Amino acid sequence: MESFKEQAKSLIEKLLSDDPSLINQPVKEAIERITPTPSQAVSYTKTMAEADKEYEIPFPIGCKKFSIRLRSTSYSWRFSYSPGKVAASEEPYSTVPAAGEYYEDYPLMIAHGQSLYVACSTAAQTLECIFWV
Numbered sequence: 001m002e003s004f005k006e007q008a009k010s011l012i013e014k015l016l017s018d019d020p021s022l023i024n025q026p027v028k029e030a031i032e033r034i035t036p037t038p039s040q041a042v043s044y045t046k047t048m049a050e051a052d053k054e055y056e057i058p059f060p061i062g063c064k065k066f067s068i069r070l071r072s073t074s075y076s077w078r079f080s081y082s083p084g085k086v087a088a089s090e091e092p093y094s095t096v097p098a099a100g101e102y103y104e105d106y107p108l109m110i111a112h113g114q115s116l117y118v119a120c121s122t123a124a125q126t127l128e129c130i131f132w133v
Contacts, residue, residue: 044129051123054087057116065132067103068116070125074098077120077127086119
């Protein structure tokens with residue numbers, strides 16, 4: 001698997017090969033120029049029927065941005081990009097506080113087949129997800 005540094009170097013090389021004038025622009029602006037704007041929102045819900053059980057949320061192909069929140073504003077929930085972590089609160093995982101939202105609004109390059117693993121300490125909770133593709 002390519003390291004973050006190697007991925008960044010590859011992206012910068014692609015940017016400069018596509019448009020050499022980008023060398024004088026901030027990296028974010030350069031990336032936005034070659035990244036298509038998300039054009040379609042895809043809604044998805046995941047009910048976590050059991051407390052402290054891991055559930056998988058697969059990212060749709062071509063996902064550029066996303067936002068995920070718990071329908072109830074009374075409970076926190078956990079997520080990880082690694083399977084087998086959130087049910088037992090085993091590192092690495094992150095917690096989203098009650099009434100909080102986890103989102104990435106910067107154009108992403110999510111690998112095909114990437115998923116988010118989620119859990120909540122309270123049963124019968126529903127996550128509301130919006131993916132922009």
